Amino acid sequence: MLNENTRLITDDQQVAAKVMDGEAILINLSNGLYYSIAGTGGMIWSLIENGYSLEEIADTLSRQFSVPKQEVISDVRQLASKLLSESLVTVGDSDASANTDSSLPHDVSTSYETPTLKKFDDMADMFALDPPLPGLADAPVIENPKRSQE
């Protein structure tokens, strides 16, 4: 059950993610579904990646955009719930502490916008036609090949 102390965990072995122009783009590597989180989604995803609890995320957004925390926490919980139901994150240790040292991406938006998770399933066919390997260990290479001199 989600509460304000919940910290979500991302796993780049399962979900590839990139925050670009304030928007988060996510690909679930195990099923081919992909997502965008518009609004203030990019910043929220970055905070999740850095181990912020839902309350800490709401605090940060509230300060950043000068909006009431109560308004933000509701949006954050709703987004967290959707991310969990799509298996894009898991619930982590609520007693852990956030990594507040790393710099967060500059949010391009000047005002707070409710984060919206958009799901794309058009890769499902391709995924089924051509299922990937579940993972591949690094193979020892005896000698690295050289390129042609032509």
Added chain:
Amino acid sequence: MLGSFHLCRGFSFYGFFHRSVVVDGTFSMTSAIQPDMKPTLDQLLPADQVPFDRMRETFQFAMENAGHVDLQRTYAIAGYPVRVRVVGATLANQIEKALAHLQSLDSTTGTLSIDLWDEDATGVVWGGDRFYDSQKTLVMMRASEDGRFVCEERPQGEHWLDRTLHRIVSCTKSATRRHIDERARPFHRLLATWLNDRGIQFVHSGLVAIDGKGILFAGHGGAGKSTSSIACLRSGLQYLGDDFIGIERGTDGAYIGYSLYASSLLNTDHMRRFPDLVPHALDPFHQHEEKAVFYLMDMFPRALLPKTSINAIALPRVVDATHTSFKPASKVEALLAIAPTSIMSIPVPTSRAFHVLAQLVETVPTFWLELGQDIDQIPDAIKSLANVVSD
């Protein structure tokens, strides 16, 4: 019915079941066949069960038994000399056509060696009863647990890559029954894996060049990558691919695009748009395949380019307009167009591969290429686009 057939097949050969995919115009999927086994685990097998050495010995036997090879040539694939030997005349012809533009003058030993034989043409059996003539396409990627060996298993063929010693060995039931993707892009999954180990990533895109500037066409299936690429090829621009290319980030941070195959798979819509290409179409061997194979060196011997810089990304989309034009696209739009389809096309989708594409998108300018009804305008639009991007 199909599921039970494959289930038996998997059991008889490897002693356990595996996940398989059936393609028949639509598709269906069977997975997690064995109870209590995670569906992904059965694609991995212990190293001592990998038949690579036996398969290479069988290739040697096929070669000695024939008394010759039908093709022995070195190709420069993404700059790496790759030595290919084929036993079986039709198979040799298919490989030669698909890689014709990459033939290398460097005849020294390749850094990657690829040995293939045709079971029916040589009489040297590898798959035997395991191979069967399917109207369906089944692809199963497998690997040894230690990651050294990777296999692409098909109804009529088995292809193994040794990542440590840089070798591929491959057996095909019959070259005259191969599916169109194999004819157009032989062993591309194994090649994608080997090149990925060298820092070169397969990307689901077209790529053309003009005056030394490479324009990459990105988008999902049906967006217009092939139409744009082929329209440019016909009008005299240089061509590197319309479906899959390789990309690499140079030490200076610039991106290089590599051509991989001198072939194209075009559907009936494409052929209606480009009727002059129709006489060159090679029909598929299977009824369900709705595309034809084109070997482009026969048609455009001077237009195929092995590599280029990548100076812009164009995202084709069909619009309700007469004219074709371009306008800026956001980085997010470009990433959504290029990344999911590329990541899911490679044998091992990873976050690293995703970030390579994100970095590419951030590095080069991105545009919408809005395709109007007059597709003959596409090359001029690309020339104009190339004029507004830097070298």
